[in-house]
Amino acid sequence: MAKLTIVRLGVDVPYEQAWALQRRVHAHRVAGTLGDTALLLEHAPVYTAGRRTAAHERPADGTPVVDVDRGGRITWHGPGQLVGYPIMRVGDVGAYVHALEEAMIQICADFGVSVHRVEGRSGVWVRDEGGPERALGAVGIRIVGGVTMHGFALNCANDPSWFNRIVPCGITDAGVTSLSQESGRRIVVDEVMPYAEKRLAEALEAEPQDMHEEDLLQAVAKLR
Numbered sequence: 001m002a003k004l005t006i007v008r009l010g011v012d013v014p015y016e017q018a019w020a021l022q023r024r025v026h027a028h029r030v031a032g033t034l035g036d037t038a039l040l041l042e043h044a045p046v047y048t049a050g051r052r053t054a055a056h057e058r059p060a061d062g063t064p065v066v067d068v069d070r071g072g073r074i075t076w077h078g079p080g081q082l083v084g085y086p087i088m089r090v091g092d093v094g095a096y097v098h099a100l101e102e103a104m105i106q107i108c109a110d111f112g113v114s115v116h117r118v119e120g121r122s123g124v125w126v127r128d129e130g131g132p133e134r135a136l137g138a139v140g141i142r143i144v145g146g147v148t149m150h151g152f153a154l155n156c157a158n159d160p161s162w163f164n165r166i167v168p169c170g171i172t173d174a175g176v177t178s179l180s181q182e183s184g185r186r187i188v189v190d191e192v193m194p195y196a197e198k199r200l201a202e203a204l205e206a207e208p209q210d211m212h213e214e215d216l217l218q219a220v221a222k223l224r
Contacts, residue, residue, distance in 0.1 A: 004206035007216045009041035025087045030145040036088035045078035057167035070150040072140035074166050080158030082189045085151040100152045103203035104137040110195045113182045134177035157188045
């Protein structure tokens with residue numbers, strides 16, 4: 001079984017900082033000097049726009065948006081949301097996206113929340129009879145040189161009003177929710193993190209091994 005090194009980057013991580021680290025780790029994974037690695041974190045509040053984002057989906061009040069090279073459209077990251085960036089070699093893109101969704105489905109099940117896939121839309125969703133579907137987890141990836149970047153975001157205890165300024169993922173006929181909203185109790189990222197590590201490794205059919213952020217930074221620095 002392949003190994004997956006899991007690194008927790010902490011909270012309030014600036015998006016540009018994590019993106020720069022992704023690119024460095026990605027380059028070494030493509031070169032074969034690092035193994036498969038997953039970065040798990042909470043971002044400082046930020047809107048990021050994928051390559052297919054339309055102008056009307058962006059904030060109308062001039063709120064800054066970081067344009068990124070992943071697929072998908074605009075979304076928000078910030079406190080209370082678990083973000084995962086697996087940087088790993090894959091062969092089947094569809095199977096990889098399916099695995100990220102499966103990991104989120106199993107994490108939600110661990111907390112008694114039932115989510116499902118929606119045909120034609122990535123991520124995981126809560127369905128209400130007679131009401132709109134609500135996004136609980138999103139997926140947006142890029143694959144270069146056979147190695148993944150970006151990844152998934154799972155809403156745990158974040159403020160949903162952040163999504164009011166945008167058209168999340170370009171979808172106008174659905175809402176946004178979180179584990180806390182659906183379970184009826186506050187579920188923070190720290191509580192979710194060990195389940196996420198386990199379920200992500202299972203879905204990717206990998207053996208997880210932890211690494212401290214400092215050790216990863218030292219390893220990357222030595223490989224320059």
